[in-house]
Every structure is written in structure tokens, then in C-alpha cells.
Amino acid sequence: MAEITGESPLASRTELLAETSVPGSLDIGEIPFLTQVTLRVAPEGAAAARVADTLGAPLPGPGTSAVAGDLLVLWMGPDEWLVVGEQGRAPDVEEALHKALDGEHGAVVDVSGQRTVVEIAGPRSEEFLNKGCSLDLHPSSFGPGRCAQTLLARTEATLLRRHGATPVFWVLVRSSFARHLADWSADAAAEYGEGAVLA
Numbered sequence: 001m002a003e004i005t006g007e008s009p010l011a012s013r014t015e016l017l018a019e020t021s022v023p024g025s026l027d028i029g030e031i032p033f034l035t036q037v038t039l040r041v042a043p044e045g046a047a048a049a050r051v052a053d054t055l056g057a058p059l060p061g062p063g064t065s066a067v068a069g070d071l072l073v074l075w076m077g078p079d080e081w082l083v084v085g086e087q088g089r090a091p092d093v094e095e096a097l098h099k100a101l102d103g104e105h106g107a108v109v110d111v112s113g114q115r116t117v118v119e120i121a122g123p124r125s126e127e128f129l130n131k132g133c134s135l136d137l138h139p140s141s142f143g144p145g146r147c148a149q150t151l152l153a154r155t156e157a158t159l160l161r162r163h164g165a166t167p168v169f170w171v172l173v174r175s176s177f178a179r180h181l182a183d184w185s186a187d188a189a190a191e192y193g194e195g196a197v198l199a
Helices: 011-020 046-055 090-101 125-129 175-188
Strands: 027-031 035-040 065-068 071-077 080-085 107-110 115-121 147-152 155-161 168-174
Touching: 011 027, 011 175, 035 090, 046 090, 071 147, 071 155, 080 090, 090 107, 115 125, 115 175, 125 168, 155 175, 168 175
Parallel strands: none
Antiparallel strands: 027 115, 035 080, 035 107, 065 071, 071 080, 115 168, 147 155, 155 168
């Protein structure tokens, strides 16, 4: 398997994001080069059932995600899911999903280079994200495992709330818009920085 070479979409913003983060309140950083594989298949039928068996978890419904072993599966549309895993897993995931489709109508495409992931964590993460996103991110409306395609800082993104006691969100953003999102984040987080008064 060939190794990934080159820079991640936010390599030039790593220091900026580190400086933007506020210990104990808000932590922002890139998780680069994750495996991302798009799956298209009719949700009802033998092929979808075989995919679920292969993944070890049912395909999630609208607005949700599922943990499938060491993979995450995000609902992206009525017949579309995004399978996310550690770097370098794409060939194995593609092969397993193609085998599960078994020639039936569907599609499996490696889109790992299309997006990067920005992780936003900490007690202020909901408030921070709502500066540029209109979704209600309160846990009662957007709890752990929820995902949605939305606009964040006028940028198309997929937002996922991870499981855990402390709020943690993944923002899956197209590589070509990632630097814009990082620059917006630095500006939007300025009020939480050193010397700021946090209510």
C-alpha cells in the first residue's frame, strides 16, 4: 500500500489552530487523512442487509451515525452513507463493501481526499459553532451520534457530535474550503482567548 505524501489541507494553519484553542474551554485541531468512503445503496434490500452484516452495524437512519467496530458510518442522504476510519483503511473498506454489494446496484467510492476533519471540543464548542451555524446544537436536539449537512461560516460541511461527557464535534469540510474555515475559527474564537471574561 502506498503511503500518503504531501501536506494535509490545514498544514499551513496548524499553528493558528493551536493558538486559537483555549485550554479548558475550546480545543480546535485537524484530524487529517482519515479514510472516507461513500456508499450508495438502496436502504431496503438484500445488498443493504449484507452491507450491515459486513460492517457489523445497521446502516444509520436520517440525521444519525453508527459505530461499526473501528469505523463510523454517517447518514448522508436517503441512499447514501459515508464510512469513516483511520488513515489507510480505504482499500480494505472499499473491497469489503464491493463484496457486500455482490453485483447489485450501488456504488462505493474512495473520497478520502475530498474532505478533511476539524475537531472542535470543549465546554464552549456548541456556543462557538453556533456563531456560524444555525443548527440547534443543544444535546437535547443534537445529541451524541447526531450528524447533519449544514453551513458553517458560509461553508458546506457535515457536522457530527461524538460520544463523550465533554462536547466533541467533527466538522467534515471540503479540502478547498478548509483554510477559510480555519481562519474563521481563529476570528470567532478570539473572545475566548487570554484575558477574555467567560461568563
